[in-house]
Structure formats: C-alpha cells, structure tokens
Amino acid sequence: MSFLKIEQASIGYSNPLVSEINSILELGEVCLLMGNNGIGKTTLIKSILGQNKLLKGEISINGKAVQKMESNEIASQVAIVFSKAEIPDNYTVTDLISLGKYIHYPYYFKLDENDKHEILDIINKLNLSEYQHKKLNELSDGNLQKAFIGRALTQNSPFIILDEPTTHLDEENKLMILSLLRELSKSEKKLILFSSHDWRLAKEFSDKIWWIKDKKMISGISEEVILNNPELINPKLLEFNPNFHPPQITAPELEREMMFSYLQKNFSSDLSKIKIVLKDQIWELNCGTFHDNCHTFPEIKQFLKTMMKTSHHS
Numbered sequence: 001m002s003f004l005k006i007e008q009a010s011i012g013y014s015n016p017l018v019s020e021i022n023s024i025l026e027l028g029e030v031c032l033l034m035g036n037n038g039i040g041k042t043t044l045i046k047s048i049l050g051q052n053k054l055l056k057g058e059i060s061i062n063g064k065a066v067q068k069m070e071s072n073e074i075a076s077q078v079a080i081v082f083s084k085a086e087i088p089d090n091y092t093v094t095d096l097i098s099l100g101k102y103i104h105y106p107y108y109f110k111l112d113e114n115d116k117h118e119i120l121d122i123i124n125k126l127n128l129s130e131y132q133h134k135k136l137n138e139l140s141d142g143n144l145q146k147a148f149i150g151r152a153l154t155q156n157s158p159f160i161i162l163d164e165p166t167t168h169l170d171e172e173n174k175l176m177i178l179s180l181l182r183e184l185s186k187s188e189k190k191l192i193l194f195s196s197h198d199w200r201l202a203k204e205f206s207d208k209i210w211w212i213k214d215k216k217m218i219s220g221i222s223e224e225v226i227l228n229n230p231e232l233i234n235p236k237l238l239e240f241n242p243n244f245h246p247p248q249i250t251a252p253e254l255e256r257e258m259m260f261s262y263l264q265k266n267f268s269s270d271l272s273k274i275k276i277v278l279k280d281q282i283w284e285l286n287c288g289t290f291h292d293n294c295h296t297f298p299e300i301k302q303f304l305k306t307m308m309k310t311s312h313h314s
C-alpha cells in the first residue's frame with residue numbers, strides 16, 4: 001500500500017485547474033512541487049489536506065480517502081508549514097514549537113514531561129537551542145522558518161507539506177533548510193512535499209518532482225522528469241532579447257548557460273551560424289572561414305564583433 005495515492009483526481013473550483021492527476025509518494029521521499037504562479041499548487045495542497053473538495057477522483061493517505069477523514073485524523077497524518085504564516089505576538093521559539101502538540105490535546109493544552117523532552121529534542125535537532133527563549137520577531141528569516149518546521153515536527157505526523165519554505169531566504173539559509181528537510185525525510189522516514197519557485201536549487205534535494213503545466217501534472221523521479229522535459233534546463237527559458245539568436249554552444253550545462261547569458265547581454269543579433277565548443281578550458285569558435293580559440297568571455301566578444309564587422313564589409 002502506498003502512503004499517498006492520487007488517482008484520476010481533478011482539482012479546482014468551479015472549473016478544473018488541473019485534471020487527471022495520478023501519483024504515488026512513499027514515506028522517506030522528498031517531492032518538489034513546481035509550476036508557475038496561479039497554476040494550482042496551493043489548491044493541490046489544500047486538496048490533499050481535505051480542505052478543498054475534489055472535482056473528480058480520489059486522494060488517499062495511508063490507505064484512507066482524505067474526503068472521508070475527520071480533520072484531527074488528517075492532522076495526525078499531515079503537518080503543514082505555510083510560508084505566509086502569521087507570527088503570533090509575543091511567542092518564543094519554544095512556544096511556537098510546543099504548538100505542534102496542540103493537535104493531540106483538542107480540549108485543553110498542558111504539556112507533560114515527555115512532551116517537553118521531545119520539544120527540547122527537536123529544538124536541539126534544528127540547532128535552535130541558543131534561540132529557544134527568543135521572541136519570534138527577533139529571529140532571522142532562516143531561523144524563523146526552522147521554528148515553523150519545528151512546530152510541524154512536534155506534531156509527529158509522518159507527512160509534512162511545506163508551501164514555499166525557501167522564499168525570503170538568502171542562498172545560505174535556502175541550502176540549510178533544503179538539506180534539513182532532506183535529512184529529516186531520510187532519518188525520520190517522513191514524506192516531505194514542498195513547493196518552490198527556486199526549482200533549479202530545489203531539484204538537487206528532491207527524489208521526485210510534481211510539475212504542474214498546461215492543466216496537467218507531470219510526476220516522476222526528479223532527474224527523469226528533467227531529462228524527459230529538456231525545456232526545463234534549456235537556456236531559452238532565460239531568453240529576454242527577442243533579436244538575439246544564440247550560436248550552437250557545446251559545453252557542460254553551466255558553462256553553456258553562462259555563455260548564453262553573456263552573449264545575450266552583449267549581442268542583439270542572429271549568431272545561429274556560429275559554433276562554439278568548449279574543449280580543454282578553451283572556447284573554439286567557428287563560422288565559415290572564421291575561427292579562433294579564446295580563453296575568456298571578453299575575448300569571445302571581441303572576436304565576434306570583429307568577425308561581424310569584417311563579414312559585413314566583405
């Protein structure tokens with residue numbers, strides 16, 4: 001039996017936003033949810049949480065249809081971290097993380113010794129011990145995000161969903177949060193589903209990708225989704241200069257992308273007849289009778305400008 005199963009589901013409001021969704025996720029996996037603004041990512045998350053009625057199909061968690069589960073039963077299976085969460089006034093890190101226990105005490109809220117122990121454990125695991133008595137509004141964005149993840153962890157559910165956990169974070173904190181999520185999924189055998197617009201980085205930390213596009217959801221092993229959809233890493237995605245046509249660039253992904261970026265900024269013309277190949281750290285440029293070997297990007301620019309001037313005059 002699969003932990004999360006989506007079968008022939010259509011999600012949306014009066015009209016479907018995404019239809020024929022089929023996918024399976026297991027405990028111990030990290031899945032990246034990606035797609036353009038307004039395409040239906042949050043709606044999908046709400047549908048998994050049973051907060052949005054499905055237009056068709058079924059979503060089940062641990063063998064049970066979400067639509068048939070009570071909200072506290074869903075909360076025992078899934079914890080959610082929203083990026084736009086309100087910061088409760090005057091709460092300390094420990095207060096916020098303790099809140100995760102609330103779902104287990106629906107009528108009153110008193111932590112026993114075991115709970116307190118567990119909360120301290122989670123604070124330590126998240127490297128937040130030096131901030132445990134700090135007010136939330138005194139924390140850096142990265143540590144605040146960790147505290148919200150801490151609250152989800154105290155809930156002790158096998159499945160955690162995070163809506164854009166890395167927005168507002170600098171590169172270092174992004175890496176820290178993404179490695180933390182991956183580590184938690186592996187060491188605690190949790191299923192982690194998170195949405196991100198920063199998928200170039202996020203894909204490095206995810207086992208699977210859910211990509212919503214054209215009202216459908218493409219899903220699979222991260223690397224296979226990218227291999228089967230080369231447009232994802234095509235530098236054309238970053239195209240902004242309509243008069244620029246790139247040369248044929250043969251180089252590893254990063255070098256190719258950097259070359260594309262540099263040329264696009266410096267040329268507003270058709271370079272498609274030019275071949276550029278990176279070999280042993282040297283860029284070999286060829287266009288008909290013109291050829292040159294260049295070491296640096298400015299050298300390449302100089303060569304191309306001279307070549308274009310010469311061929312224009314001849």
Ligand SMILES: Nc1ncnc2c1ncn2[C@@H]1O[C@H](COP(=O)(O)OP(=O)(O)OP(=O)(O)O)[C@@H](O)[C@H]1O
Nearest residue numbers: 012013014017035036037038039040041042043044
């Ligand atoms: N309660 C609602 N009733 C009707 N339409 C809604 C409702 N909530 C959201 N929508 C619409 O559904 C579409 C998808 O919204 P959703 O928030 O799921 O997108 P998203 O992919 O999460 O976007 P973003 O990346 O910007 O957060 C949007 O066009 C939105 O206006």
